[in-house]
């Protein structure tokens with residue numbers, strides 16, 4: 001948020017009367033002045049127009065243009081906001097990590113995503129330890145997958161990377177989020193004494209080394225352990241019946257479950273997969289679902305399904321996401 005808005009009349013005392021523009025100097029016109037620190041342009045936005053709001057929860061209002069249809073549509077789109085605590089906590093955390101303290105170049109992007117650690121501390125406080133542990137477990141799984149993805153290009157398994165001449169979108173991954181989280185979690189386990197921490201933790205290995213450091217830790221979560229142990233077994237239905245993961249409003253949980261369902265060829269869930277692919281646009285969800293569908297042999301039905309869903313949904317995806325999914329489909333079909 002920009003600091004200290006100050007209201008003033010349209011003209012300073014000296015210029016009063018000298019202005020012959022009746023709109024600019026009109027009676028009752030108010031000028032808002034903002035005193036701002038320099039900020040990066042991606043954090044800067046104007047919302048101009050006649051705005052109205054709807055309440056979508058005890059602590060959440062949604063603002064949009066004050067036209068009934070638009071306001072209704074916005075309220076519908078964001079109706080589940082309070083259940084998506086994880087996303088809200090993460091973006092809120094960016095007010096400090098990322099926005100208040102910003103990385104100078106994209107090589108240090110992981111500093112921006114220290115928010116991932118704050119997000120999980122908030123989730124733990126609001127939804128409890130088990131839920132936070134499940135999120136950490138899913139993050140761990142994603143980190144391991146990304147280590148595999150970059151096994152021939154280990155530079156991008158580092159926290160501090162060298163992105164000279166590289167398109168950041170090509171190497172975007174969960175590494176800055178999940179390895180960064182693991183680093184902070186490691187510090188937290190040691191944190192009785194922050195000064196001198198370098199005597200206990202190899203900071204250079206963590207920030208500049210490749211791969212997953214030996215003192216990183218897979219979390220202990222009952223639901224997560226169950227998800228991992230059930231992979232490739234036909235117990236997906238029982239798992240879902242117990243924990244209702246396919247109905248989760250938390251897309252990270254839902255997508256992790258649907259990946260498992262696809263891997264187990266549990267076609268009962270393909271309509272849910274299709275629905276999800278048509279309602280999310282974030283690459284972090286699209287990539288694993290499309291990959292799960294088309295990777296591997298003997299999956300002609302899944303490949304045809306993936307191509308059909310993509311052809312129907314792609315116009316709603318961001319061009320970068322379109323390109324990423326297209327590349328996955330071309331590579332595997």
Ligand SMILES: [Zn+2]
Pocket residue numbers: 090094112113115116
């Ligand atoms: Zn973030």
